[in-house]
Amino acid sequence: EAGVAQSPRYKIIEKRQSVAFWCNPISGHATLYWYQQILGQGPKLLIQFQNNGVVDDSQLPKDRFSAERLKGVDSTLKIQPAKLEDSAVYLCASSPGLKETQYFGPGTRLLVL
Amino acid sequence: GDSVTQMEGPVTLSEEAFLTINCTYTATGYPSLFWYVQYPGEGLQLLLKATKADDKGSNKGFEATYRKETTSFHLEKGSVQVSDSAVYFCALLYNTDKLIFGTGTRLQVFP
Numbered sequence: 001e002a003g004v005a006q007s008p009r010y011k012i013i014e015k016r017q018s019v020a021f022w023c024n025p026i027s028g029h030a031t032l033y034w035y036q037q038i039l040g041q042g043p044k045l046l047i048q049f050q051n052n053g054v055v056d057d058s059q060l061p062k063d064r065f066s067a068e069r070l071k072g073v074d075s076t077l078k079i080q081p082a083k084l085e086d087s088a089v090y091l092c093a094s095s096p097g098l099k100e101t102q103y104f105g106p107g108t109r110l111l112v113l
Numbered sequence: 114g115d116s117v118t119q120m121e122g123p124v125t126l127s128e129e130a131f132l133t134i135n136c137t138y139t140a141t142g143y144p145s146l147f148w149y150v151q152y153p154g155e156g157l158q159l160l161l162k163a164t165k166a167d168d169k170g171s172n173k174g175f176e177a178t179y180r181k182e183t184t185s186f187h188l189e190k191g192s193v194q195v196s197d198s199a200v201y202f203c204a205l206l207y208n209t210d211k212l213i214f215g216t217g218t219r220l221q222v223f224p
Contacts, residue, residue, distance in 0.1 A: 004156075035212075042216050043214050044214075045211045091156055093157075099206065101162065102159075104156040104158070
């Protein structure tokens with residue numbers, strides 16, 4: 001069974017530029033999560049989708065971050081404009097449903113200069 | 114609020130040594146508990162889990178027991194290998210359906 005796919009794996013941008021990340025969850029998984037992992041810390045949830053609806057986006061900095069999951073499968077996370085403190089690994093995870101085990105993708109490592 | 118506390122690393126061991134990584138949690142109810150492992154340059158992989166008190170999760174020689182009385186979920190392995198070198202994250206999943214992670218513990222195993 002294919003795992004969670006993410007792209008790109010690495011991205012370097014300058015501050016104030018925009019960037020987008022893509023995630024394809026495990027087939028059939030209804031719930032999709034985006035986490036931010038800053039160096040030396042554990043991942044923190046940014047946004048959670050159930051099918052194509054948002055369940056929790058309370059920790060998403062909505063002035064610069066946006067995410068969508070059209071058609072309830074793939075998802076994109078966008079940052080516009082980026083700040084230096086956005087440098088982190090962005091992890092996508094999926095689970096069969098709410099409150100079930102989450103499976104993580106390899107992550108996208110973002111460096112903002 | 115809910116939180117997870119892990120021992121700070123790095124933990125440095127020789128091959129075949131016994132491993133313990135401590136994890137304690139704070140939650141108002143009975144969360145599910147997880148250990149995830151992150152190898153260099155990779156994402157998180159589920160290592161093991163336990164969903165209720167006294168459950169023991171195990172995988173690849175690693176074990177952890179859900180202790181409600183001490184609110185702990187310590188990770189153990191009887192004989193570590195160089196290939197176990199990674200960062201280990203303890204996490205809980207509770208009412209909010211949000212995984213709450215500890216800060217991670219880096220394990221370095223030398224031949």
